[in-house]
Amino acid sequence: MKKLAVIYHSAHGHTEHIASHIAQGAATVAGMEVHVLKASELTAAPEALLQYDGVLLGSPTYLGGVSGVFKSFMDATGKMWRTQQLKGKLAGGFTVSSLPAGDKQSTLMAMFTFCMQHGMVWAGNAIIPEQQSGVPYEEAANRLGSWSGMMAQAGHGAPSDDFAAGDVKTARLFGQGFAETLLRLR
Numbered sequence: 001m002k003k004l005a006v007i008y009h010s011a012h013g014h015t016e017h018i019a020s021h022i023a024q025g026a027a028t029v030a031g032m033e034v035h036v037l038k039a040s041e042l043t044a045a046p047e048a049l050l051q052y053d054g055v056l057l058g059s060p061t062y063l064g065g066v067s068g069v070f071k072s073f074m075d076a077t078g079k080m081w082r083t084q085q086l087k088g089k090l091a092g093g094f095t096v097s098s099l100p101a102g103d104k105q106s107t108l109m110a111m112f113t114f115c116m117q118h119g120m121v122w123a124g125n126a127i128i129p130e131q132q133s134g135v136p137y138e139e140a141a142n143r144l145g146s147w148s149g150m151m152a153q154a155g156h157g158a159p160s161d162d163f164a165a166g167d168v169k170t171a172r173l174f175g176q177g178f179a180e181t182l183l184r185l186r
């Protein structure tokens, strides 16, 4: 069995909803044990990360970056950096924001840099946008066209589960793809 942690912060439930679908997608892969964890809880005990082979990081985009709560979690791992305790773990990232672009890319880049500093191995989101093969935009996997990580868009003030079907599909495929990559690593 490989162990995968889906670690997220979510103030209003959107990122939590996407994290849940990512975890469900990953759990469809035989041999994968998936845990969904709140970043705020790991901030107090980041050593809990050591038990995982892979980590998927999720934050809402706040002002073009990760949320303060998620940054606190990242900073809490600083003491693990010196001895590179997280080195070699497979990592990836996802973010939710309300605007079509919304500077989500900056959030993924912050996660990427964090993982590189820890010596982790980054996996992206290798899905060709399905609207290019005729699937309606709202239903298309990777409709937002993000390869460096997974992006989803939630309408401003919308209910936490109010996502385009394409974003939910993307989340599941992203989780599944990440888990399959993790299984291939020795």
Ligand SMILES: Cc1cc2nc3c(=O)[nH]c(=O)nc-3n(C[C@H](O)[C@H](O)[C@H](O)COP(=O)(O)O)c2cc1C
Residues within 6 Å of the ligand: 009, 010, 011, 012, 013, 014, 015, 016, 060, 061, 062, 063, 064, 065, 096, 097, 098, 099, 100, 101, 102, 103, 104, 154, 156, 157
């Ligand atoms: C402080 C703050 C900053 C935000 N900054 C952005 C932003 O830069 N781009 C954007 O598209 N949405 C931005 N948003 C909207 C959130 O990304 C959006 O509401 C998201 O769905 C929240 O996720 P959550 O429900 O998991 O907390 C911001 C929201 C807050 C509260």
